[in-house]
Every structure is written in C-alpha cells, then in structure tokens.
Amino acid sequence: MTVTLLIETSEPTAGVRLIRLNRPSRLNALSGDLLVELAAELGACASSSGVRAVVLAGDERAFSAGADVHEMAAAGIEAIYGARRLDAWKSVDAFEKPLIAAVEGIAFGGGHELVMLCDIVVAGANARFAQPEIDLGSLPGDGGTQRLPRSLSKAQAMRLVLTGEAIDAATAERWGLVSDLVAAGEAVHRAVEIAARIAAKAPIAARLAKQAVRTAYETTLSAGLDAEREQVRLSFQTTDHDEGVEAFMTKRKPNFQGH
DSSP states (O other): OOOOOOOEEEEEEETTTEEEEOOGGTTOOOOOOHHHHHHHHHHHHHHHHTTTTTEEESSEHHHHEOOOOOHHHHTTHHHHHHHHHHHHHHHHTTOOSEEEEEEEEEEEEEHHHHHHSSEEEEEETTEEOGGGGGGGGSSOOSSHHHHHHHHSSSHHHHHHHHHHOOHHHHHHHTTTSSSSSTTTTOOOHHHHHHHHHEEEOHHHHHHHHHHHHHHTTTTHHHHHHHHHHHHHHHHHHHHHHHHHHHHTTTTOOOOOOOO
C-alpha cells in the first residue's frame, strides 16, 4: 500500500520552511489527519532554531477547499469539533514564528479560515476567497465569524458569511484580507521572498513583534500598549538587540543569532 503524505515540506532558502498541503484530489480539503500532520510539522518548526519563518501553500488549483465534507457526512459535528482536530487547529493558531500564506486558486471555508491564521497573505491573481458554509445549512466554524469582522467592515464580513459568495484576489486585497497581490503562479515565490527577508531579522524580536500585534486583536488599547512595552523590554535583554545596535553604529549588516 502506498501512503501519501498529506503535507510536503522543503527548505527553499536559509531559515525558511515551505509547507504544502497535499490532497490534490480533494482540493486540499482539511481532513482531521491533514490538520494533525500540519500541527505536528509546525511544532517541529517551532522547535528548530534553523527555521525562522514558514510559508504555507497549496497548489495551483487550491490553497484549500475547506473542511472535508465527506468526513462531516460520516461523523457530523465531531468531524469539526472532535478533540483531535480541534487541538490541531489550536496548535496552528498558537504557532509563534512568522507564518505566511501563499494562495493560488480557491481558499474556501476552513481553507480561508486557515489563511486568516497566517500573519501575511500573498495571493496570486487567480485566487478566490469564500465562506460558503451557509450553502450547507451552517456557518463558519473555524473562526470565520470572529476573525472576519476584525479585518473587514461589518458589512463586508456579513456579505461573505451570509451569501457564501466568493470574492476575487483583487477584492480581497482591497478589503484588507490580502497583503500582497501577484501574478497567477507567483504567490509561493513572493511569499518565500518575504519569508527570507524576515528570516534575516532577529528571530526573538520577530516572535515578540508577532505576539504584540496579535494582542491588539485580543484586548483593549491600554492593555495592548502595556503588552507592547513588555515585549520591547524583553527584546532589549537579547544579544541580538546588542548586535543590531552595534551594527547600526558601525554601519554594517547585523548577524542575528537568535539569542
């Protein structure tokens, strides 16, 4: 029996791990097994000092079509909220290093919600985004109803959730769901470029900066400012901060070691 890995990994450049979802026959639908593999791989990336940024991609037809409807038909709500799948999803959300989505083709339902767990989103011109759960008599259940209004206007979020209709990549960029819009087929290339740029920075500072920005979505402004100041204090305690300041003063490129 041939066992096909549900994700594929590579290192396109120093400090960058590329993870590709690998269920092309199901448009990379997010089965429980796939999410468990993804969470495990991100756990390995989190533990590796050699990985400073991660790019998450699908293929040219689909980033991901969303939750596996075949699993839902067989297992009902447990297909979405069973402990194994839910724990995997929470692990992806908790990943502390920079995570960049490279989207070609469709990112629908849970696939779009997975995109929204990423810190930066690069989309090819052929990408489309949707929350079509209402067409199955349900609603987004992997964070869509909560994350969309934090990125979009109420009206835009409601349009996606209530109509189930897809928007194209240009609209997604205009609405703020996409940070970088590139020609079709170029999303991974651009995402790896961005990841390489981040990988050259101080890794502890990058992790602290990600935490600080994420705090803005979770708390009040005053509490967020307190959290930001604490992250800055922590960054000042690192050897990399000393290296950055010395490199600036001596007009040379810094060599950050992650300490």
